[in-house]
Amino acid sequence: MKAWQVNEYCEPAEMDFADVPVPKPGKGQILVRNHAVGVNFFDLLFIQGKYQAKPEFPFTPGGETAGVVEALGPGVTEFAVGDRVLANAFSGGYSEYSIARAWCASPIPANMDFATAAGFMIVYQTSYFGLNERGRLQPKEWLLVHAGASGVGVAAIQLGKLMGAHVIATAGSAAKREFCRQQGADHVLDYRAEGWVDQVKELTAGRGADVIYDPVGGEVFELSTKCIAAGGRLLVVGFSSGVIPEIACNRVLLKNMSVVGVFWGRQVEEDHGYLRQTQGRLNELYEQGKIRPVVSKTYPLAEAPLALADIAARRVAGKVALTVD
Numbered sequence: 048m049k050a051w052q053v054n055e056y057c058e059p060a061e062m063d064f065a066d067v068p069v070p071k072p073g074k075g076q077i078l079v080r081n082h083a084v085g086v087n088f089f090d091l092l093f094i095q096g097k098y099q100a101k102p103e104f105p106f107t108p109g110g111e112t113a114g115v116v117e118a119l120g121p122g123v124t125e126f127a128v129g130d131r132v133l134a135n136a137f138s139g140g141y142s143e144y145s146i147a148r149a150w151c152a153s154p155i156p157a158n159m160d161f162a163t164a165a166g167f168m169i170v171y172q173t174s175y176f177g178l179n180e181r182g183r184l185q186p187k188e189w190l191l192v193h194a195g196a197s198g199v200g201v202a203a204i205q206l207g208k209l210m211g212a213h214v215i216a217t218a219g220s221a222a223k224r225e226f227c228r229q230q231g232a233d234h235v236l237d238y239r240a241e242g243w244v245d246q247v248k249e250l251t252a253g254r255g256a257d258v259i260y261d262p263v264g265g266e267v268f269e270l271s272t273k274c275i276a277a278g279g280r281l282l283v284v285g286f287s288s289g290v291i292p293e294i295a296c297n298r299v300l301l302k303n304m305s306v307v308g309v310f311w312g313r314q315v316e317e318d319h320g321y322l323r324q325t326q327g328r329l330n331e332l333y334e335q336g337k338i339r340p341v342v343s344k345t346y347p348l349a350e351a352p353l354a355l356a357d358i359a360a361r362r363v364a365g366k367v368a369l370t371v372d
């Protein structure tokens with residue numbers, strides 16, 4: 048089969064599109080014949096050696112796929128060959144076949160195509176976990192979603208609205224801000240221009256945002272501490288700016304605020320049932336038309352470096368997926 052391989056940390060264009068054997072599922076695992084592969088920002092970090100987990104070389108990047116179960120490892124009873132599944136592959140996704148642990152896989156809703164399914168699990172589960180469990184977002188609270196047009200941002204806008212919050216989204220271009228409105232944001236702001244902190248205060252009548260969802264880090268995180276409400280929860284989701292911020296603890300004290308980590312991968316490793324249960328809930332919301340994952344572009348598997356270049360250059364709104372013939 049064809050699979051992208053990283054032999055040493057590199058840029059996406061330097062990966063090898065190699066011929067490798069189809070892997071065999073071990074105990075508790077399934078082999079998935081991929082029809083589509085989700086592309087996530089953290090795939091870039093894996094390839095460049097900037098992610099906190101570092102797989103052994105050579106490795107195939109790609110944390111999520113959607114396809115059809117091709118074979119079952121010993122002990123797998125919840126799936127049958129031929130089932131349509133979406134799966135958190137952790138790595139190994141950028142390939143024609145990939146292995147997933149059975150507890151990391153879930154049925155695809157009947158009316159969802161493979162490209163949408165491949166980018167559904169990670170961003171929606173992360174935002175669901177962030178807003179419910181970690182942020183404890185309440186109806187009528189103000190939610191500020193940074194990088195609202197990102198994969199995780201779109202999910203946070205849609206889920207935040209569903210939870211009854213007033214949603215402000217930030218994004219770096221006019222087209223992305225319009226896209227955020229289409230996802231349900233009540234207000235949109237340009238966080239690459241000065242003044243967005245004051246605009247958040249104005250929109251919230253001086254109070255600030257109760258929950259701030261931050262996948263960007265750097266200066267955006269730092270400035271967020273100036274427009275968070277007393278008692279607010281600042282959710283640390285990621286660092287797409289490339290800068291891991293630090294915080295002055297006097298601000299934490301003065302605002303009675305909480306800085307809250309959101310690491311979905313850790314949550315599901317420690318509670319396997321959480322992934323299945325949350326995916327069941329998300330599948331239901333999708334089937335009821337209450338959430339709408341957006342795939343803005345697909346690329347053939349062979350063009351994975353182009354997809355990653357678009358992500359790195361901030362050219363993507365919503366999700367992109369790789370398709371496998």
Ligand SMILES: NC(=O)c1ccc[n+]([C@@H]2O[C@H](COP(=O)([O-])OP(=O)(O)OC[C@H]3O[C@@H](n4cnc5c(N)ncnc54)[C@H](OP(=O)(O)O)[C@@H]3O)[C@@H](O)[C@H]2O)c1
Binds near residue numbers: 198263287288359
């Ligand atoms: N904590 C978790 O469990 C978890 C799970 C999934 C993802 N994440 C993290 O969440 C972040 C977003 O992931 P994603 O897959 O949703 O990303 P994505 O769709 O590629 O979007 C990332 C967005 O970040 C913004 N951005 C700001 N500065 C940037 C820069 N210097 N370079 C590139 N983008 C920049 C861009 O929006 P604008 O152009 O509008 O500024 C871009 O659209 C990543 O850091 C990822 O690792 C965390």
